[in-house]
Amino acid sequence: MDAFECAACGAELTVPVRRVALPVHARQHYSCELMPVLMESGTYAVDPEPFGPPWRRWSEVAADDAAARGLFAPVPVVSFGPAGAVVVAPGDVRGTVVIPERRDGYCCGLDGRDGPNLACEHCGDAVATLLDDHALWRAVWLDPTAVRRISDVAPSPAPDTWEALLRNRPGTPPRDGYGWWEPEWAAAVGVALAHLLAACGGVPVAVPDGLIAHTFRRPLRAVLPQGPPELTLALAGPGLPTPDADLVLVPVHPQTGRTWQLPGSASEPAVVPLSFDVWRYLAFPERQAPIPATGRMPDDVLRDDYAPPPPSAVPFRPDERLFFDHLARLPEVRTPWLQAFYDRTYECPYTAWR
Template identity: 40%
Template sequence: MEILACAHCGAALTGPVTRVRFPPYANHPVGNGHPMPVLMDAGTYAVDPEPSGGPWRPWADLAEGEAEARGYYAPVAGVRDGRVGRLLCAPGDATGTVLVPERADGTCCGITGDNLSCASCLRPVGGRDDGCSIWQAARFDPRAVRTVPAGPDRPPADWTELVHDRSGPLPVSERGRWNERCTQETTLALAHLIAAADGHPVRIEHGHATALLGPELARRLGTATATGPAKRCALHGPDLPLVGPRPDLALVPLHPQTGEVWPAPPGVRAVPLHVEVWRHLAFHDERPAVRAGRLLRAELARDDPQPLHRGYWLWVDHRLMRDVLARHPAVRRPGVRAVYDVLLRGYDH
């Protein structure tokens, strides 16, 4: 574990925190005017491996070969040239900081900007994000903070614990709405699934996963873009081995702390999916909802987990999907590029 400390005076800016996987969607706004939850779990922090913040350079201004050197394989609107290595934690963990309203940027919906200072020396150290459609987080400038050892890390959860964890909320509420983290993680998996299929149609062979992911795959890999025979995809992971003929692709769980991916058998291409979503798809009880009068609703609400409400489709963040594909080498292949070009034009196919 580490403490994030002020690089100038050495005062602690956080309590002990453990480094975990960086959420790839941390810098992506979600929707428009949407109130967002906290990005990082309490007691954790992550380091952004990419430039974040301004300045912003249009794609046309990049030198030849610069885009690919930075990991872009298809055109995007522009790239960030901000600082690399920003550190993120939950706002509640930034106990050694003070908010400076005079430095708070933002709009009518909240605050952003470099608005946090060290509570001891008042030097600027980062910013508190709390605006519409952006993840709530405390972000630290890597030049203004340093990590100080604070004892051994907590051992990461093992796969058995993760798969059978029932302590947190389900990805889907009893009203059928997916939480923001799971929609983003599912969007990541769908983008990687499209890339792994090389633009071929994908047939998911698992009832619950088929119902939720199938419509989006059918839209993205429809007759206008997809070519060749369909790729078979199954769920595979702890307590869910592959049975029967081997599929072409397998949705496997991704460890939320370490970023470890559950291995697929030889000849099967693994596509990682956050374990919180994976276990919901793999083990969710497919009990049909029962019509009942008002007097029985309290008894029905005791079911755990709740039967899935079928009134909502999975919302997919197409801007995030587009950006993930732009940074995937597979986008240089015709089938995947056709999907990307539709997303780039900004309308649904």
């Protein structure tokens, strides 16, 4: 396990934490809700993308400079800040204080619009940005230029095997207790959809019935041309048989960030990575455990004739912001059909699935 200290004075800034993969929803802005904590306690992740000021408009950036920063299609602004920001749970941070003049936010907390808003308590240098305003996942982002990693401060457990993940890590249900779609699903499907469009070549795709149809079929039909399907989509991964499909949704390991690999076959389908927690629920839907009860059967108690509730009455929408942000980072966005779709919709992303 690692820890982080102030690069200027060496003061402790975090407890020992174990590195895991960056969640796909790390940069998500979702509705106007107060969001949960992004990272599990005792873990950290590193964002490989440049982020933060200085910012430049797309028109001010040469194509080669944009590509060097992993961008292959227009975006509103391009970050020329450092890559490698470290994100941890707020409860794992030590020895920091809020910078009074950088307490800007919309209404419910801090959003980091003015740059790092946490300083080292010992020396006063700005070292991190706390995000806890509404619509933002609660987290502390350590400035990679202001902190230093201390390696191997404590033994780190080995990553779980795929089999252990299936046993011990249940999937994220698609809806909350009120029947609304979970933001993690919107983020995960939005990112996977970018990979799926890059792999399909612009031809219609057949999506199997079930929850996967509720999340992927509508946006695919809105983007791809009408006509008989030419490609098929299926789930693949640990615990599932190898499907006979042209495109397969496979899980990404939440700790290592590695994509599950298909066993060798004569015809390799195109692999589309999907967040493990969403893939897990799609592949093996969880049933709520029955609640023992006496007397009159309460409305929320499962019966022997239990059937899964119908999908939310609100149509599912992938996260458009994350979809376009990720699609702009795939070289395939430069193919003529996908570039035409991108140029037509990225400035008004909400129209993408109409």
